[in-house]
Amino acid sequence: MADRIMDGETTRTEKEQEAQLRPQNFSEFIGQSKVVDNIDLMVKSALVRKTAMDHVLLSGPPGLGKTSLAMLIAKGLGSELHVVSGPAIEKKGDLAAVMTNLKPRDVLFIDEIHRMHITVEEILYSAMEDFRLDILIGQGASARTMQIDLAQFTLIGATTRSGLLSNPLRDRFTAHLNFDYYEPEMLAIIILNNARKMGITLAEDAKMQIARRSRGTPRIANRILRRVRDFALVNGTHTVGIKEVKAALSLLDIDDLGLDSMDRKILSVMKNYYQGGPVGIDALSATLGEDKQTIEEVYEPYLLKQGLILRTPRGRLLSEIAIQHIS
């Protein structure tokens, strides 16, 4: 996946830095009130029932807080969190090994669950429903099923594309909770908290400028904040004003709408190569030289949300606002 500032995906070093900025309790987890209200109720109910919490599917674009929330859920339940990445599990046995290690009421978090291989996914069905693994041993006439009992656990699945989940898997999640992009006012609170954790003070207009240019995504706000912090450090100040923010944004090539060079490239290709569309995702992906899935999961959702591109049955169309923005 392309390495870019607006990309919601994380790099390894960024993951380490992000750990320091993660909300440590529910009061530090800002916004997404519908999701949080549901989770709050589910956690409390599980504590009263003294059982594992129901399985939950968290969906939404990258960097909006799904992992952070999973961590808080495990903490709230007083349980251990086990994190795996869907596409990284290649064999049934790998997932079986993780699941047989779970203790009662533990939480298993599977990131990018929609990218899990179907043969691996299948062992989740009985595990989620009956806390049991059905493993087929051998082949042909001598094949038999071995059953292994599991501890009662909670599965939290995270996905950027809930529509790509198979029906049997989707149906086994009791709660389906959808993360939406954050409004600038909510992002501003997150930015202020994280600036404090980084030891810098932000002027009011500086804070709002970052909030408006972060694509509604806390992870991107954190990235901008880090660069702004670098600016402050180099200039020997702990207080950041609008001037430093503008300079950092300009270095990062982020424009007034919070779009970066790849976003603008998508819009210009649609305008210049396809006369504003309609254009299909395959053609767009070929012209841009960018993976189709990345366009659909990382770049496009925000462009759609902002009304810069429109999806029609005949393909993607550039909106009037987008045409004006890139002219």
Ligand SMILES: Nc1ncnc2c1ncn2[C@@H]1O[C@H](COP(=O)(O)OP(=O)(O)OP(=O)(O)O)[C@@H](O)[C@H]1O
């Ligand atoms: N609601 C929130 N309140 C405070 N900070 C948040 C919130 N959501 C996200 N963050 C910040 O954004 C960072 C990235 O969030 P997180 O890793 O949880 O996103 P994600 O949705 O799991 O992304 P991905 O799906 O790409 O793994 C966190 O480290 C945290 O600093």
